[in-house]
Amino acid sequence: MSKKTKTFRPKARRVKGFEDRSGAILRAEQSLINAASIVFDAHGFEPLATPSFEYADALGKFLPDEERPNAGVFAIEDDDKQWLALRYDHTAPLARFVAQNYDGLAKPFRRSAVGSVWRNEKPGPGRFREFIQIDADTVGTKNPAADAEMIILAAKVMGAVPLVCEDFVININDRRLLDALLSDIGVPETEAGALQKGIVVRAIDKLDRLGERGVEFLLGDGRKDESGDFTKGAGLTPAAIGQVLNFTRAGIKQRSDTLTALQNLLGVSEYAAAALGDLKLIDALLSSAGLNDQKARFDPSIVRGLGYYTGPVFEADITLNTNDAKGRPVRFGSVGGGGRYDGLVARFKGVEVPATGFSFGVSRLAAVLASLENQQQATNGPIVVLALEPEQMSNYFAMAEELRNAGIRAEVYLGTSGMKAQMKYADKRNAPAVVIVGEDERNAGNVTVKNLVLGAKMSEKITDNTQWREGRPAQVTDKRENLITLVRASLQ
Amino acid sequence: MSKKTKTFRPKARRVKGFEDRSGAILRAEQSLINAASIVFDAHGFEPLATPSFEYADALGKFLPDEERPNAGVFAIEDDDKQWLALRYDHTAPLARFVAQNYDGLAKPFRRSAVGSVWRNEKPGPGRFREFIQIDADTVGTKNPAADAEMIILAAKVMGAVPLVCEDFVININDRRLLDALLSDIGVPETEAGALQKGIVVRAIDKLDRLGERGVEFLLGDGRKDESGDFTKGAGLTPAAIGQVLNFTRAGIKQRSDTLTALQNLLGVSEYAAAALGDLKLIDALLSSAGLNDQKARFDPSIVRGLGYYTGPVFEADITLNTNDAKGRPVRFGSVGGGGRYDGLVARFKGVEVPATGFSFGVSRLAAVLASLENQQQATNGPIVVLALEPEQMSNYFAMAEELRNAGIRAEVYLGTSGMKAQMKYADKRNAPAVVIVGEDERNAGNVTVKNLVLGAKMSEKITDNTQWREGRPAQVTDKRENLITLVRASLQ
Numbered sequence: 001m002s003k004k005t006k007t008f009r010p011k012a013r014r015v016k017g018f019e020d021r022s023g024a025i026l027r028a029e030q031s032l033i034n035a036a037s038i039v040f041d042a043h044g045f046e047p048l049a050t051p052s053f054e055y056a057d058a059l060g061k062f063l064p065d066e067e068r069p070n071a072g073v074f075a076i077e078d079d080d081k082q083w084l085a086l087r088y089d090h091t092a093p094l095a096r097f098v099a100q101n102y103d104g105l106a107k108p109f110r111r112s113a114v115g116s117v118w119r120n121e122k123p124g125p126g127r128f129r130e131f132i133q134i135d136a137d138t139v140g141t142k143n144p145a146a147d148a149e150m151i152i153l154a155a156k157v158m159g160a161v162p163l164v165c166e167d168f169v170i171n172i173n174d175r176r177l178l179d180a181l182l183s184d185i186g187v188p189e190t191e192a193g194a195l196q197k198g199i200v201v202r203a204i205d206k207l208d209r210l211g212e213r214g215v216e217f218l219l220g221d222g223r224k225d226e227s228g229d230f231t232k233g234a235g236l237t238p239a240a241i242g243q244v245l246n247f248t249r250a251g252i253k254q255r256s257d258t259l260t261a262l263q264n265l266l267g268v269s270e271y272a273a274a275a276l277g278d279l280k281l282i283d284a285l286l287s288s289a290g291l292n293d294q295k296a297r298f299d300p301s302i303v304r305g306l307g308y309y310t311g312p313v314f315e316a317d318i319t320l321n322t323n324d325a326k327g328r329p330v331r332f333g334s335v336g337g338g339g340r341y342d343g344l345v346a347r348f349k350g351v352e353v354p355a356t357g358f359s360f361g362v363s364r365l366a367a368v369l370a371s372l373e374n375q376q377q378a379t380n381g382p383i384v385v386l387a388l389e390p391e392q393m394s395n396y397f398a399m400a401e402e403l404r405n406a407g408i409r410a411e412v413y414l415g416t417s418g419m420k421a422q423m424k425y426a427d428k429r430n431a432p433a434v435v436i437v438g439e440d441e442r443n444a445g446n447v448t449v450k451n452l453v454l455g456a457k458m459s460e461k462i463t464d465n466t467q468w469r470e471g472r473p474a475q476v477t478d479k480r481e482n483l484i485t486l487v488r489a490s491l492q
Numbered sequence: 493m494s495k496k497t498k499t500f501r502p503k504a505r506r507v508k509g510f511e512d513r514s515g516a517i518l519r520a521e522q523s524l525i526n527a528a529s530i531v532f533d534a535h536g537f538e539p540l541a542t543p544s545f546e547y548a549d550a551l552g553k554f555l556p557d558e559e560r561p562n563a564g565v566f567a568i569e570d571d572d573k574q575w576l577a578l579r580y581d582h583t584a585p586l587a588r589f590v591a592q593n594y595d596g597l598a599k600p601f602r603r604s605a606v607g608s609v610w611r612n613e614k615p616g617p618g619r620f621r622e623f624i625q626i627d628a629d630t631v632g633t634k635n636p637a638a639d640a641e642m643i644i645l646a647a648k649v650m651g652a653v654p655l656v657c658e659d660f661v662i663n664i665n666d667r668r669l670l671d672a673l674l675s676d677i678g679v680p681e682t683e684a685g686a687l688q689k690g691i692v693v694r695a696i697d698k699l700d701r702l703g704e705r706g707v708e709f710l711l712g713d714g715r716k717d718e719s720g721d722f723t724k725g726a727g728l729t730p731a732a733i734g735q736v737l738n739f740t741r742a743g744i745k746q747r748s749d750t751l752t753a754l755q756n757l758l759g760v761s762e763y764a765a766a767a768l769g770d771l772k773l774i775d776a777l778l779s780s781a782g783l784n785d786q787k788a789r790f791d792p793s794i795v796r797g798l799g800y801y802t803g804p805v806f807e808a809d810i811t812l813n814t815n816d817a818k819g820r821p822v823r824f825g826s827v828g829g830g831g832r833y834d835g836l837v838a839r840f841k842g843v844e845v846p847a848t849g850f851s852f853g854v855s856r857l858a859a860v861l862a863s864l865e866n867q868q869q870a871t872n873g874p875i876v877v878l879a880l881e882p883e884q885m886s887n888y889f890a891m892a893e894e895l896r897n898a899g900i901r902a903e904v905y906l907g908t909s910g911m912k913a914q915m916k917y918a919d920k921r922n923a924p925a926v927v928i929v930g931e932d933e934r935n936a937g938n939v940t941v942k943n944l945v946l947g948a949k950m951s952e953k954i955t956d957n958t959q960w961r962e963g964r965p966a967q968v969t970d971k972r973e974n975l976i977t978l979v980r981a982s983l984q
Contacts, residue, residue, distance in 0.1 A: 009839065011840070012588045012589075012840040014542075015576055016572075018543030018545060019543065022595075043902075043903055044874035044902065044903025045903075046515065048520075049513040052510075052622055053507045057502040058502050074545075080508075097506075100506065104920050106920035108907045110903065118544070137904060141907045203801065257931060280566040287886075289889060348502060348503070350501060356718075381536075384536075393773065393776075394776050397644075398533075404535070410535075410537055414630060425598050425599070
């Protein structure tokens with residue numbers, strides 16, 4: 001063409017903190033999304049897709065300030081001088097949507113969401129600036145049955161995930177129990193008290209990592225870590241610290257036992273009575289849904305990080321213990337959670353619109369699945385039909401199509417290299433077998449199917465391959481019309 | 493809680509130029525994505541998900557300038573002063589990915605992609621700043637069989653779309669034919685010639701809208717539109733204009749006839765010979781894939797807007813003629829297309845990496861489907877189980893679960909309103925029926941199923957409903973254990 005090529009040549013590089021995803025990870029993501037969608041749909045949830053962008057003021061606490069408009073979110077100034085920001089979760093956009101369309105919605109309003117969320121943060125190992133979340137929310141009811149349904153949904157989604165479906169637990173708590181406890185202890189309902197409460201919540205959230213001893217410091221005067229950095233504590237008395245730790249230990253195997261223990265610890269408080277009443281209903285609904293004490297536990301040490309929760313909260317944990325490729329133990333931990341947030345829509349409406357929901361980190365869960373799948377070394381490439389004679393392309397296309405029509409993934413080699421390079425290509429594609437029709441086969445009306453998995457095994461045990469070669473040869477030639485039978489046999 | 497509510501109250505409003513999608517649109521989107529994914533997977537394409545952001549310099553022609561960093565794209569300056577931009581298609585990120593990972597890829601590299609793309613443009617009716625595209629691409633081969641496979645994929649995806657699967661056509665051309673024609677006419681291979689060629693391409697692209705007469709002006713001195721605005725033309729001679737229009741008319745019903753016509757028009761040129769040879773192979777492969785002349789046509793009037801195409805190009809058109817809700821005829825037109833772009837990866841690599849691919853506007857196609865579906869007035873809400881006695885919630889949950897296990901979408905009403913409001917809710921949810929267990933039913937071990945569709949019909953023809961009422965009553969009460977049978981009967 002006549003156009004001059006520019007001398008400027010950009011370097012091909014992915015933006016830092018972002019991923020290119022493919023293969024097992026992406027397949028796992030898609031199967032998770034499909035599994036969750038089926039569950040949500042069966043429960044009458046309607047999918048809702050809000051835009052990637054919201055007006056920054058609608059996102060609430062991540063309001064960009066003029067000095068650092070990108071703090072926490074990816075923000076951009078629109079032509080009309082309004083700030084837009086990419087959503088950092090699906091909950092804030094839902095609050096905006098509900099407030100904007102309140103009168104037209106059938107309430108309680110059940111919706112599901114799936115899509116990327118963005119965090120403009122320093123990336124770290126396994127921490128990305130874009131990842132996929134799946135959400136389900138019910139807006140417009142204080143009914144604890146709605147919270148119970150969320151927990152049931154979370155359990156159903158986990159139960160639909162291959163490889164981990166037997167090895168998960170939903171841990172449940174209620175924020176009001178902690179409120180009751182702190183009120184008992186004497187933390188005041190002032191701004192100073194709220195700050196103190198925040199420190200307590202964050203301390204409890206670290207139980208897993210620091211153990212009771214470390215949390216004890218954080219509940220008291222403070223804690224110096226290995227590097228010498230000091231974190232100021234909540235300043236509770238030793239007696240109060242004991243009460244808090246005692247509270248976090250109240251999670252017992254049977255849900256009913258935990259309720260009794262909590263009743264004894266907190267029963268006099270009004271907050272606690274409301275929370276315990278709701279948890280009792282939730283317990284009954286979980287039981288009638290077949291969620292036993294192994295799959296759904298009450299655990300007061302679960303607090304969830306976000307500030308906006310106002311009632312029941314829960315977390316989905318993978319309990320599977322496995323080793324990575326190097327034999328080191330892998331603990332997967334939490335892949336999602338949620339809870340009741342009655343105040344979020346009120347930011348727009350001025351009146352309280354109660355809501356409950358949960359969120360799953362799809363990317364997180366997909367990474368777990370992909371790592372488990374990799375350990376099983378799945379061979380899931382397509383059958384490759386070699387293209388040995390350029391003018392026979394129609395025949396190759398026809399064979400590949402025949403395979404697809406029989407439900408077998410297949411592709412024709414579309415490069416222009418010779419047989420050896422084509423075999424190498426098939427290997428790289430993880431093809432279980434290749435279909436070969438060269439001049440000889442064509443003249444004889446034949447087709448050759450070469451099993452690459454078997455072929456690889458044979459070359460591994462080259463000294464001891466007699467029974468392989470005789471019993472199930474890696475390569476078979478037969479009549480062209482037997483293509484499907486041959487390929488099927490080689491796939492077994 | 494102790495936290496003070498802020499007095500600042502943001503207005504709940506969607507960002508201009510963006511959509512909230514739900515209901516029929518979103519279901520149509522998902523079914524399209526699923527259908528396409530199945531087709532791509534069967535052909536051995538591997539899904540690849542690149543990040544939403546690319547470095548702006550990698551996006552090529554949309555490089556933000558310092559004055560208007562957001563021109564065309566949503567761009568943002570990262571902490572390290574590099575400009576990022578949200579992808580405006582899936583092709584530019586693919587080129588970056590291939591250049592970055594070239595040596596490790598099995599080539600030809602087949603990949604599929606699905607996801608949002610963003611355009612920072614003035615929004616208009618039906619034109620949004622974010623929409624979903626599905627792509628398939630084969631990188632690393634000049635083999636026209638790869639172009640043929642793209643066309644076959646496009647046809648398979650269209651064929652998998654309900655409602656339009658019989659009413660589409662893929663229109664195919666080759667950019668080199670136009671190059672040959674313009675070379676014949678005497679358009680030089682200079683920068684001035686490239687500009688002139690650009691005007692010709694844009695003129696041909698307007699055939700649909702302006703007709704031959706309007707395009708004739710644009711190929712000549714220029715055209716004044718209704719508003720009086722003047723568009724400068726390509727400045728071709730009347731004879732040359734005749735040749736161009738003659739060329740665009742060469743699309744004849746049979747692909748082989750079009751090839752003969754083009755051979756006669758352009759046969760002497762080297763460009764044309766290469767293009768016609770490739771189209772001949774493509775014709776043979778389409779035929780062997782069962783794509784007849786009605787489903788895939790050669791049409792020289794198809795040029796495709798993008799500048800980077802270098803060989804075969806094609807467009808998928810919906811040919812279905814239908815009327816909208818107000819009885820006005822609706823023409824759907826093009827929903828996707830693609831072609832060969834051998835120069836795109838070269839921007840990074842310096843060496844040419846041939847590639848071919850196509851892109852479908854999912855949002856566009858979903859809008860078509862949703863509008864067709866709306867005309868059919870589908871009722872696809874869930875069965876609503878009314879919650880009439882709060883302490884019976886476990887029973888309602890159990891009934892809903894029983895329905896789901898029988899493959900029936902169901903939900904429990906989770907608000908706290910009475911029976912009348914619950915019936916209204918069910919109506920708003922498009923529920924085909926409600927399940928009622930009040931105190932009477934419960935004491936008798938019964939369940940009532942009320943058919944809302946039938947109920948609505950009955951109230952419409954209130955004067956003539958005898959046969960409805962007697963033949964299939966809108967409401968049936970029977971034993972609780974017959975729940976599934978009752979609901980199934982009411983769904984028929």
